[in-house]
Amino acid sequence: MIKKSFFERIKPLLYLLPFIASVTLFTLYPIVNVIRMSFLEGYKYLSGAYTGVGLGNYQKVINDPFFRQALSNTFRYVLLVVPISTALAIVIATMLNQKIKFQSFFQTAYFLPMVTSSLAVGLAWRFMFNDKVGILNYVLNIFGIQGPSWLTTPAGNFIAVVVFGIWAILPNTIILLLSGLQNIDPLYYTAAKVDGAKTLRIFFRITVPLLAPTIMLVIIINTISTFKMYHELFPLFNGPGIAYNLFTVVYYIYYEFRVMSPPKYGYAAAAAVMLLITVFIFTMLQRAVQAWSRKERGEDVKKVKRHRDQNK
Amino acid sequence: MRIRLENIVKRFDDNTAVNDFSAVIESGELVTLLGPSGCGKSTMLNMLSGILYPTEGKIYFDDDDVTFMSSEKRGIGLVFQNYALYPHMTVLENICFPLEIKKVPKAERIERAKKMAELVHVEGMLNRKPGQLSGGQQQRVAIARALVKEPRLLLLDEPLSNLDARLRIEMREEIRRIQLETGVTTIFVTHDQEEAMSISDHIILMKLGVLQQYDKPQALYDQPANCFVADFLGNPPINKVAGVVQDGKVLLGEDKIDSGIKVDVADGTRVWLSFRAESVILDNSSSLRAKVIMTSVMGKEVITSFDLAGKEVRGYMDANAELQRDQEIGIRFKNSGVFVFDYESGERYL
Numbered sequence: 164m165i166k167k168s169f170f171e172r173i174k175p176l177l178y179l180l181p182f183i184a185s186v187t188l189f190t191l192y193p194i195v196n197v198i199r200m201s202f203l204e205g206y207k208y209l210s211g212a213y214t215g216v217g218l219g220n221y222q223k224v225i226n227d228p229f230f231r232q233a234l235s236n237t238f239r240y241v242l243l244v245v246p247i248s249t250a251l252a253i254v255i256a257t258m259l260n261q262k263i264k265f266q267s268f269f270q271t272a273y274f275l276p277m278v279t280s281s282l283a284v285g286l287a288w289r290f291m292f293n294d295k296v297g298i299l300n301y302v303l304n305i306f307g308i309q310g311p312s313w314l315t316t317p318a319g320n321f322i323a324v325v326v327f328g329i330w331a332i333l334p335n336t337i338i339l340l341l342s343g344l345q346n347i348d349p350l351y352y353t354a355a356k357v358d359g360a361k362t363l364r365i366f367f368r369i370t371v372p373l374l375a376p377t378i379m380l381v382i383i384i385n386t387i388s389t390f391k392m393y394h395e396l397f398p399l400f401n402g403p404g405i406a407y408n409l410f411t412v413v414y415y416i417y418y419e420f421r422v423m424s425p426p427k428y429g430y431a432a433a434a435a436v437m438l439l440i441t442v443f444i445f446t447m448l449q450r451a452v453q454a455w456s457r458k459e460r461g462e463d464v465k466k467v468k469r470h471r472d473q474n475k
Numbered sequence: 476m477r478i479r480l481e482n483i484v485k486r487f488d489d490n491t492a493v494n495d496f497s498a499v500i501e502s503g504e505l506v507t508l509l510g511p512s513g514c515g516k517s518t519m520l521n522m523l524s525g526i527l528y529p530t531e532g533k534i535y536f537d538d539d540d541v542t543f544m545s546s547e548k549r550g551i552g553l554v555f556q557n558y559a560l561y562p563h564m565t566v567l568e569n570i571c572f573p574l575e576i577k578k579v580p581k582a583e584r585i586e587r588a589k590k591m592a593e594l595v596h597v598e599g600m601l602n603r604k605p606g607q608l609s610g611g612q613q614q615r616v617a618i619a620r621a622l623v624k625e626p627r628l629l630l631l632d633e634p635l636s637n638l639d640a641r642l643r644i645e646m647r648e649e650i651r652r653i654q655l656e657t658g659v660t661t662i663f664v665t666h667d668q669e670e671a672m673s674i675s676d677h678i679i680l681m682k683l684g685v686l687q688q689y690d691k692p693q694a695l696y697d698q699p700a701n702c703f704v705a706d707f708l709g710n711p712p713i714n715k716v717a718g719v720v721q722d723g724k725v726l727l728g729e730d731k732i733d734s735g736i737k738v739d740v741a742d743g744t745r746v747w748l749s750f751r752a753e754s755v756i757l758d759n760s761s762s763l764r765a766k767v768i769m770t771s772v773m774g775k776e777v778i779t780s781f782d783l784a785g786k787e788v789r790g791y792m793d794a795n796a797e798l799q800r801d802q803e804i805g806i807r808f809k810n811s812g813v814f815v816f817d818y819e820s821g822e823r824y825l
């Protein structure tokens with residue numbers, strides 16, 4: 164082998180430098196800094212002074228009623244938004260996967276949230292949620308249903324943010340499920356139909372099981388993203404609900420860091436680290452599921468490919 | 476169950492996939508739909524299964540008009556080229572599924588499925604998923620799934636194409652065995668003439684959507700209805716030499732060599748003289764001369780290729796003759812396996 168000069172050997176490193184530098188500066192450094200901050204008690208951001216080192220911040224945060232409320236809100240939000248949006252998305256994706264009329268209309272309608280600014284859309288929803296002039300309660304009224312006071316009562320606030328959250332998360336979910344559906348060989352449906360299976364049986368005995376890896380993936384991804392919910396609160400209520408009742412974990416971090424005076428950097432950091440660990444666990448779970456589904460699907464890919472080659 | 480097809484036409488836009496197709500398939504037979512790729516075999520099969528409906532014509536199962544009856548009411552079992560076993564279900568669940576749809580009680584379901592599994596010899600792998608089976612085993616399971624509801628008609632679309640050569644031979648014998656054991660009327664689609672010849676009671680040979688000949692395998696080989704049929708069947712392929720008719724004699728090639736074959740058509744008609752490799756005899760006293768190109772051993776036979784009127788043809792010659800390259804020989808034809816077809820239309824004259 165020809166001996167490379169020193170410069171030749173470090174050349175790849177030079178090409179990578181901008182990337183390594185930016186990741187270090189904007190991703191790694193902040194994470195490390197937040198972890199450090201979470202163990203420093205009475206930390207002052209500007210002077211860098213602190214009064215002690217330990218788990219004090221974690222203790223305070225865990226015992227903080229606002230954080231507990233934030234946790235409970237976040238869990239309730241995740242537990243409502245994820246299953247409902249997943250179920251809705253499965254139904255919608257199955258419909259979109261069929262050759263239905265007005266397909267392009269539905270596609271546009273369902274994918275609208277993806278291409279619009281969430282802030283602008285949030286404001287639009289704020290008008291729709293309006294108790295007096297909002298279209299939602301108007302429509303509910305037509306069906307004889309007394310809609311909740313979405314924006315003016317604490318309970319209504321929660322429902323509003325759940326509805327908005329489901330709507331916002333649908334497009335990505337549908338796209339993922341659609342791609343999963345398109346991986347299912349239509350021959351399975353033909354085989355089942357020839358044997359006399361009806362739509363519902365085909366859906367539950369064939370479509371859903373074959374879609375299971377994608378469904379699991381979607382649930383995990385959506386759990387992670389809904390766990391981090393907070394920016395939806397601003398366009399709807401300018402804050403965590405009308406009665407400060409809609410604290411979420413991320414909003415709590417923002418609040419301790421930005422709104423509290425003086426700011427409790429240590430609390431925010433401790434809460435952030437706990438969130439980081441939670442999300443990390445789910446990310447690992449997602450990787451495991453992806454590896455598993457790739458293995459499951461590997462079989463099919465080969466079979467379909469062989470089938471195609473035969474038909475050439 | 477007896478199947479009657481009356482003047483079936485299937486058009487896709489302006490492409491006619493099946494044209495004026497009429498045939499009767501007798502109960503309990505295994506009939507093969509044979510033909511080159513794209514000749515309309517799958518289209519015909521899909522009309523029998525109810526996946527497609529004909530543009531014109533009628534389909535009768537016994538005396539019932541089923542032309543536009545939906546698939547599930549026809550009582551058919553379907554086997555696909557790539558098996559289409561449900562990958563998330565075990566072998567047992569796959570075989571049970573058609574009965575589950577029919578709401579057969581669970582205990583009976585499992586009992587019948589197990590019997591089917593025994594018939595197709597997969598009883599030892601009931602709890603495996605399709606992904607854990609070989610191609611041949613998957614096809615066995617697919618056949619069991621198709622047969623478990625005791626269909627009146629079993630339809631198989633190129634069921635062996637995804638298997639390697641050795642398994643293909645094993646599985647075609649298996650399909651024949653299973654068919655004979657159950658006595659189910661069966662229609663089998665393939666583009667492989669050897670496969671068709673080996674398992675069928677009757678063969679329907681198709682070309683461009685049109686039925687060419689419907690006959691017993693041996694009859695198709697011995698008495699082809701036209702040039703296409705003769706060309707399609709047989710290995711090695713039938714020999715073809717172009718010629719012209721004069722005074723009732725077939726004269727071969729540019730030099731108008733007398734083949735010694737007589738045919739009753741008008742002078743000047745251009746024809747093909749087609750003959751099977753086993754229908755040519757070495758006879759040095761014959762006035763029909765040819766030149767040896769090479770000999771090769773095929774199994775226990777010796778096949779000689781030689782130049783006849785400028786065309787390379789092949790024949791099973793006397794193995795003891797020890798023919799040399801460029802040696803001049805005399806040949807004559809047997810009474811069977813020699814045909815004369817019209818050069819253009821393929822119509823058979825002899």
Ligand SMILES: Nc1ncnc2c1ncn2[C@@H]1O[C@H](COP(=O)(O)OP(=O)(O)O)[C@@H](O)[C@H]1O
Pocket residue numbers: 487490491492510511512513514515516517518519
């Ligand atoms: N759904 C369809 N739409 C249009 N043309 C089709 C369709 N199915 C088959 N064809 C055409 O009909 C002809 C016969 O096809 P097919 O029955 O699949 O042939 P085979 O099974 O003998 O290979 C082909 O020319 C094919 O392109």
Ligand SMILES: [Mg+2]
Pocket residue numbers: 516517518633
């Ligand atoms: Mg086909």
